[in-house]
Amino acid sequence: MVRQANAVDFWRGLALVFIFINHIPGIYYGRFTHANYSLSDSADLFVFLAGWALRLMVGTPERRQSTWYLVLRLGGRAITLYAAQILITMIALAVLAGCAILLDNPLLLEWHNAAAVFHDPVTTHVGLALITHQLGYFDILPLYVVLMLMAPIIAIIDRYIPQTLLPISLLFYLATLLIPIPFRTWPVEGLWFFNPLAWQLIFVLGFVMAREDGLGGFVRRHIVPIRWISVPIVLAGVAFMLSGWWPDPTKFPRPRLLFLIDKTYDTPPRLIQFLALIALMSATYPYILRASKMLVNFLSMLGRNSLYVFCVGSILSLAGQIVRHIYQGNLLIDTAVVISGIAIMALTAWLPEWREDVRVRRGTAAAQPS
Amino acid sequence: MPAPFSHDCQAGTTATASDSPLPNVAAALAKHKKIKILAIGASASAGRGARHGGYTGEARQILRQAIKGLDVEMINRGISGELATQAAARIKNEVALLEPDMVLWQVGTNDALAYVPIEDLKATVVDTLTWLKEHKIDTVLVGLQYIDRMEQDEHYRKVRDMLRDVAAKENVLIVRRYEAQRLLSQAAVSGGGLFPDEFQRTEAGYTCLAQYMARAITLGIFGPGGLGPRSAPPAIGPQPQQPPSAPPTRM
Numbered sequence: 121m122v123r124q125a126n127a128v129d130f131w132r133g134l135a136l137v138f139i140f141i142n143h144i145p146g147i148y149y150g151r152f153t154h155a156n157y158s159l160s161d162s163a164d165l166f167v168f169l170a171g172w173a174l175r176l177m178v179g180t181p182e183r184r185q186s187t188w189y190l191v192l193r194l195g196g197r198a199i200t201l202y203a204a205q206i207l208i209t210m211i212a213l214a215v216l217a218g219c220a221i222l223l224d225n226p227l228l229l230e231w232h233n234a235a236a237v238f239h240d241p242v243t244t245h246v247g248l249a250l251i252t253h254q255l256g257y258f259d260i261l262p263l264y265v266v267l268m269l270m271a272p273i274i275a276i277i278d279r280y281i282p283q284t285l286l287p288i289s290l291l292f293y294l295a296t297l298l299i300p301i302p303f304r305t306w307p308v309e310g311l312w313f314f315n316p317l318a319w320q321l322i323f324v325l326g327f328v329m330a331r332e333d334g335l336g337g338f339v340r341r342h343i344v345p346i347r348w349i350s351v352p353i354v355l356a357g358v359a360f361m362l363s364g365w366w367p368d369p370t371k372f373p374r375p376r377l378l379f380l381i382d383k384t385y386d387t388p389p390r391l392i393q394f395l396a397l398i399a400l401m402s403a404t405y406p407y408i409l410r411a412s413k414m415l416v417n418f419l420s421m422l423g424r425n426s427l428y429v430f431c432v433g434s435i436l437s438l439a440g441q442i443v444r445h446i447y448q449g450n451l452l453i454d455t456a457v458v459i460s461g462i463a464i465m466a467l468t469a470w471l472p473e474w475r476e477d478v479r480v481r482r483g484t485a486a487a488q489p490s
Numbered sequence: 491m492p493a494p495f496s497h498d499c500q501a502g503t504t505a506t507a508s509d510s511p512l513p514n515v516a517a518a519l520a521k522h523k524k525i526k527i528l529a530i531g532a533s534a535s536a537g538r539g540a541r542h543g544g545y546t547g548e549a550r551q552i553l554r555q556a557i558k559g560l561d562v563e564m565i566n567r568g569i570s571g572e573l574a575t576q577a578a579a580r581i582k583n584e585v586a587l588l589e590p591d592m593v594l595w596q597v598g599t600n601d602a603l604a605y606v607p608i609e610d611l612k613a614t615v616v617d618t619l620t621w622l623k624e625h626k627i628d629t630v631l632v633g634l635q636y637i638d639r640m641e642q643d644e645h646y647r648k649v650r651d652m653l654r655d656v657a658a659k660e661n662v663l664i665v666r667r668y669e670a671q672r673l674l675s676q677a678a679v680s681g682g683g684l685f686p687d688e689f690q691r692t693e694a695g696y697t698c699l700a701q702y703m704a705r706a707i708t709l710g711i712f713g714p715g716g717l718g719p720r721s722a723p724p725a726i727g728p729q730p731q732q733p734p735s736a737p738p739t740r741m
Binding site: 226227230231232233234236240255256311370376377380382444449 | 579
């Protein structure tokens with residue numbers, strides 16, 4: 121049986137749709153995603169909800185799984201994510217190479233950090249397997265793989281000394297920003313787009329807040345004043361995004377990473393704005409549910425099947441970019457790209473649920489006495 | 491001495507770079523014998539030998555050989571797929587963190603492919619160049635590539651022309667690989683080219699780009715006459731005859 125629509129799956133589904141659109145730079149509908157009005161974007165939401173989902177995997181204190189089973193289960197999940205990353209990267213490379221040949225345009229081989237794969241394949245294939253070489257917009261899953269490799273440690277700390285989990289996570293985050301500790305790409309010189317040592321904090325925050333007690337309980341009990349505090353923070357973010365005004369980064373005191381708006385290190389201004397944003401937006405879910413149950417069901421379906429939908433959405437974003445390039449991006453093409461993309465993502469989510477439904481019905485029928 | 495060209499890249503040396511000084515790089519060189527270059531752009535490390543830093547790594551090697559005792563720190567912060575507006579925000583952050591003497595910005599390709607309006611792109615580039623100047627950081631722009639197919643694309647041509655115009659107006663050095671690659675391409679069509687296949691030419695273009703870039707930087711530091719005062723426009727490598735079909739270069 122599939123899960124009923126719920127807030128976590130709904131927001132996850134929305135994040136997947138926004139990621140799909142935001143990964144097609146220049147598309148008209150990009151202006152309707154919250155990335156244009158917020159210091160944080162769908163990536164923060166995706167990782168936070170991944171942490172929340174980890175809580176569901178780990179279970180509550182009352183329904184504990186054995187530690188070894190848990191470690192193996194989380195390790196298995198990391199391998200699944202790794203396999204997904206390798207699969208979609210290879211498909212993306214094939215799409216770029218195929219289109220470069222069909223369109224007789226070698227420029228496509230250089231798109232999205234693919235150049236090294238084609239120009240220096242021997243070394244770069246090692247980098248692909250190590251996930252230290254990442255194509256542009258195919259850089260969230262490597263982060264997720266590393267977070268899932270950290271997940272057994274997170275789960276064990278949470279089980280035995282839960283009150284230390286968030287302080288330890290915060291310590292690693294601050295050390296990463298203050299030293300700073302870069303996560304380097306290889307063989308092409310550069311940094312991971314998402315530094316896992318910084319982004320683990322938002323993952324852990326999702327994990328901790330999903331719990332009914334501790335910080336999660338505190339937030340639930342004081343959600344009204346938290347929302348009041350969040351209003352000016354979110355509004356300041358909107359004002360910044362619309363006006364472009366932010367103090368000159370070279371004028372900040374050191375260590376400057378604490379004050380910059382930076383995605384790689386998920387710096388404090390961005391993180392604080394994100395927390396304020398979810399505090400506010402979480403209030404809207406009951407109203408959205410009342411206004412459009414169909415929308416909630418639809419996005420929840422995407423959210424329930426997030427890995428499949430994310431993988432297909434990543435390839436669709438790349439395909440969308442190529443289609444926009446061929447047809448020189450106009451409103452009609454952009455509309456077609458978005459509608460067909462979301463439809464294919466929906467089909468991707470629907471198929472495994474339909475398969476599961478058939479399996480359950482057959483099982484039920486077989487169990488019935490003839 | 492300006493950095494030399496290899497034989498393969500001489501075909502495309504006509505006007506590969508503009509004549510613009512790099513006073514902040516020259517000052518850093520005089521003061522510390524060290525320059526710090528921040529490379530930003532879609533494929534900052536593309537080309538053969540990715541593990542050695544790609545074309546920016548090659549340029550660093552050439553610069554070290556051309557200027558005795560020079561220590562060049564090349565920091566690659568290319569993010570693939572990002573548009574100029576995102577790169578512009580990141581440049582400011584990276585400048586605050588790394589404090590480079592020069593920014594090497596490969597700009598325009600992603601915006602051209604995504605059909606970002608020319609005026610928006612222009613505003614972003616001008617704003618960023620102004621900000622860098624105010625912060626006493628030199629900039630070298632790396633322009634678009636020449637691709638036969640993209641010759642038919644009006645937007646692509648407009649982006650290329652806009653970048654050249656902006657570089658001229660702002661007195662910023664631009665490495666014009668478009669012209670260089672077009673000459674390589676035309677030489678190939680007439681049977682004299684070293685890289686008959688366009689895919690190979692694009693790849694080889696990165697080796698040449700490293701050389702053009704190193705040459706432009708040495709000229710930007712020392713001027714065309716070597717270490718002497720800057721007086722005449724630079725003669726950047728051998729100057730082959732411009733093919734009749736090629737439009738005049740603007741700078």
